[in-house]
Amino acid sequence: MAGVSASAAGMISQLDAARKLALADPQVYNQVLPGILPIIGPTAHVDVRRWGADFLAEAFASPSLSNSQKEQLSPEVTPTLRAMLEGPGEDPEVVKSVVQAAASLYPFVFRRIISHPNEAALWQDMTSIKLNILQRMDSFPVAIRICCIKFAQKVVQVETPGLIADPRRPEQNETSIALVPRNHPLLQLPNLEAEASGLLDRLLSVFQESSIDPILVDATINCLAVLIRSRPAISTKIVSAVLNFNPFKQANSPMTPRLKVIVRSMERTTRALLRWVLRSVPNPPLDQKIQAYLMRLQQSRAAILSDTTAQKRPAEPTDGLDDAKRQRLSGPRKFPAMPPPPNSIAQLFTLTEDPAVQQFDVSLLPGDLVSTVTAVFLQHLDSGVLDEAVNAIRARYSHLQKVSRPTPVPDVPMAGPTGIDDDDDYDPEFLTSGEPIVQATTEKALEELAQPAIELGPFELPKPPPLTGSEVAVLSDQTVGHVFQLVGSLEAAGQTHAKQKLGLNRLAASTNDRDSWVTILMRLATRAPARLDDVATALTGDADPNQPVKSEDSEERNVANRIRQTLFMYILDDFRPRLNIAISWLTEEWYADKLMAKTHPELDHLPNYSRWVHRLIDRLLPYLDARDKNLLIRFLSEIPSINRDILDRVKTLAKDPERISMCILSMQYLLMMRPPVRDTVLDAIESIWHDGDAQAKNATAKVLAKWRPGFLEQAGQPKREADVKEETTINGLKSPSASRADTGDPRKRKAKVAVVAGDG
């Protein structure tokens, strides 16, 4: 046995090599086939026979080998096939392949006999094969039986009249008895037709059998398509037989997993064939029957398999309802948009896109059937699905009510033709010959899209009417007010935060706090309009800095001044904490004025700075009380410029006995810390001394005695001695006579003081 196996293995390897040559070049079959036929005969090893039978089946199925070649090879092969088939106890695998090969071979032999009526032996062999197969068909194992079914189908196909595509070129025509001449010696037409009819009945009997074998059913259904398409004479009979088949016949017994597989398989296979028939072989009277059958199939399936499918895949509850497409698992169900108006009531209620279902006329069914079906259907219907559908109809209806013009915009945009999901090009309805339907759908969608809804030209807003001066004023006030509201809202935050001192590195207005916004406002007021109207104002209207501050009404009401005014009021609202804002603002004003003075040297004064510092002091001073001395000192020391006018205003504090000390202290501070204004300050103190009462004289005398030593002597004040004495004790100055002599020249005085101080 081992030796046999080894030689068989060796033989098969050779045979395989030959097979590969033939696969690579179909012409090789002509040499290979005759060569191997003796090797694979009934006496060969089982593996070799299996290989050989399979090779024959493959060769005669191969599309590479031309039909004429197959026809030529058929006389050589047929006896071998017959011998293999008739060998006693032949291996089922071999038989299976032989039956397959015979099915392929039969048309070629038949064709050859038509043109070669003298080859009776060949026909004899083929007839024996046919009889052998058909006789043993029912006793074969299932694996062979399905091949016998296919063989029978092929015989039916050949022995039923086919279409003569072109009578002038018989080689182009499909092999069938339509090609057989009436007086053919071997092929008797009536016999053949009768045989075909009987075989067809036998084929279709599988649908009526009580014990259904799914694999036989599937095998039969799947081989009927070509008969339905190419043999019109029997197509109705076949379809009717299929329509009488109930895939759910076995489903009344308990559903085992195996039964589920079987029922599902037969149901889907039946449906696949019928849908294929609907599309490929249109036949209106039959089509309606088919559609009704498909409906019934769906309902039965929903009833029988719904629970099981729900268990398997709860995310896909509509599995039993929609047979065309796999439902999307996420999101609500989408219904197709209605076609453009005017719509019929049927269109309003049509939620499916399946053209087959759309064309189905329910009125064809008897009323009692409809009511039964509806009742059953409603019982098994998912209420959520029904609600969705009802809502969809409702939405459509309200949409129809709203639409007064015939310019529908598609509610549901076309599913992206480029979706990754590839759903677009999947529709079994349209895969091959559904072109008209595809066009209809596409055209409909395109129409909807292309419908010019509204003619939209370029639209321009009309230009707003020019604002009047007062409107501008109101608007600018509002704008500035908004910003100040912002500043106000940020105030708390700005104060509570212990801010990091960045010194010179800081950037103005880089953070969203009060200081930043105030800085922005200040600079908007001071710098933005610089060199525009301010110059003109400064040159003409406000030329005299010493002039009392003009009233607000006389001032030009530009945005800058609005901001200044608002800022001014803002500071005065609560001047104690906001004094630093005042100082910053005035510094900005001063800087802007200085910059302007560079380009306009004729402006020897600081128009904005002077105006607003005067105004601020005027309004500030009445509110200062004795405790605010530090405030005043700070203000006077930090504002960028001090002149006589400012001091004149400060001086008025001296008239108030409670605040004179504050006044004097602030001036003393200036004397010490701001040497450039020392003389001006001393002059102011002098004037206080002159104008003031005894308390004022007393308070100023000390200062004057220290900073302007000769003054008191000149004025001949009785308190001179005391002053000098006190001054000496305090400052250690011991040259009152020398200083007295220098009173005329302030610079010399100053120098003297410095020298003395340095000596001391």
Place this chain on the structure above:
Amino acid sequence: MSTDPRLARLQARANTPQSAPAKSQPLPQPQPQSPLQSQPQPEPEPQTQTQPASPSPAPVETGHSKLTPPSLDGNVDVEAPVTVPADAVAETSEVPFKLRFCTVCASNNNRSMEAHLRLSTSDRHYPVISFGTGSFVRLPGPSISQPQVYNFNTTSYSKMYEELNAQDARLYRNNGILNMLDRNRNIKWGPERFHDWVVGASRMDALQRGDKGAEGSEGGIVDVIFTCEERCWDAVVDNLLDRGAPLNRPVHVFNIDIKDNHEEALIGGGAILELADLLNDAAAEERKQNGTRGWENGGGAARESFDERVPDILATWQERWPSLPALWTLSWF
């Protein structure tokens, strides 16, 4: 490999079950230059035919058998008379029978190719071919509305890889496309469309290129088709009806519903391999029984054939994989 850890994990998972094939992966590369050595892959050990599916062969085993072929090959080689090397055909009476498979998804890129890889590189090295049923190969692009679209049959995986790599390597690496294409181009040349498949036409070019699973499928016919989605199953069954079954060859068409993402494709590929093993075991067992006993005492009709057992096998399998709804029919080429 991608820097994305998820993809790295995927890659690792894709390769781990068949570490031996992963090792031999570079081997098919030089073959296009030497078509005469087109079948270097050794036959699996003969005893595997009766073994249950064990997806983890020892990696050394395959490499070893490659270097020192089993002695069975010796007498075969001596007797080989033709130029086409026959060393691949280590057939004896114990020859491992292998069903031929076909995997089908929409674009012949993710699910069908994962299954193609698993089937062709399992320890049984099944003959596998694969197809897509879409009208075009569609891959995710920069956005949902801008997919990358390629033609079937004329675009190679390598070309897609190069193009997408040049376009936006980061994007396509992160969404796993480059990784997938890189895997695919090591399996076969390019995506093929089911509808354009000439059943029965020889696929010697694939064999000579060294495509994975080409060995044994050179006849252009398969015994089993696995689709990965119901609409693909519908398309395949419908297309077979349309072809009119001219070849008279039966084919089992299964659908295993697999979601179209990398993770599910991996899981589904494993499930398909398991079903394939079950089917193959049944078929091989049938052949063996027929071969030994049937030789003398005739084909016992009482014995259940492989085809008959398919519903049972599928039901058993479905119990184990309830999350992958399956469907089956027997159709014809």
